Amino acid sequence: MAAHADQLTGGVRIEQLTRRFGAKTVLDRIDLDIAPGEFVALLGRSGSGKSTLLRALAGLDHEVAGSGELRIPGRVSVVFQDSRLLPWRRVLDNVILGLRAPDARQRGVEALAEVGLAGRERAWPNQLSGGEQQRVALARSLVGDPELLLADEPFGALDALTRIRMHDLLRALCKRHQPAVLLVTHDVDEAVQLADRIVVLDGGHISLDLRPGLPESRSPRDPGFQEARELLLKAL
């Protein structure tokens, strides 16, 4: 029964979403549903409106002109390209900032352990590498047990090797916590590696909605991997 209740509350429904900047219509009557626990990558060229869509879901676009209906769950967290940690707060305090729970500290310690940062609770953000700071941002985004995780190019500023490690980490975290995910990226490989479903935004519309059906392993050697990759490269 609990699973059924989650299905009623945990997903996303976007209906006829339009967003304009001046005379330019960036999102033109977008319809998109995300099921509870579904991992969706939102792919598109620079300027295609990915961040505009994510900001609408995050409720960060009150000044933007537009229309449409959004249904989002109650617990939503957002991760950006820069970790946005408060430099004057220690790592653990950043993680549990705004978390109102009697066991907040304990949950923060556990979240940090989950992202591989056990023992760094009392460090200051500027004592961490960029990759470690994004790990803290991931811990902060998951500590409140979100039903929806919104991520806007969260690994865009990291080097290639760190990015690969972060992909593995994010996959493992999402498998465990099962939030619905909307991951904005312009990186085809990142989308195929991480998502169950890939939506391409182009000219204000969704031009492709792909469920590659790849095995858990997500090896680039899977035949379906290259097939999905090529389809997406053609659509971009």
Ligand code: ADP
């Ligand atoms: P993406 O994230 O896909 O690169 P964005 O959603 O950031 O694209 O932007 C889509 C379009 O909307 C771009 O042409 C961008 O210049 C424009 N845009 C985004 N935000 C603003 C804003 N605050 N004011 C004016 N134009 C904007």
Ligand code: MG
């Ligand atoms: Mg963007």
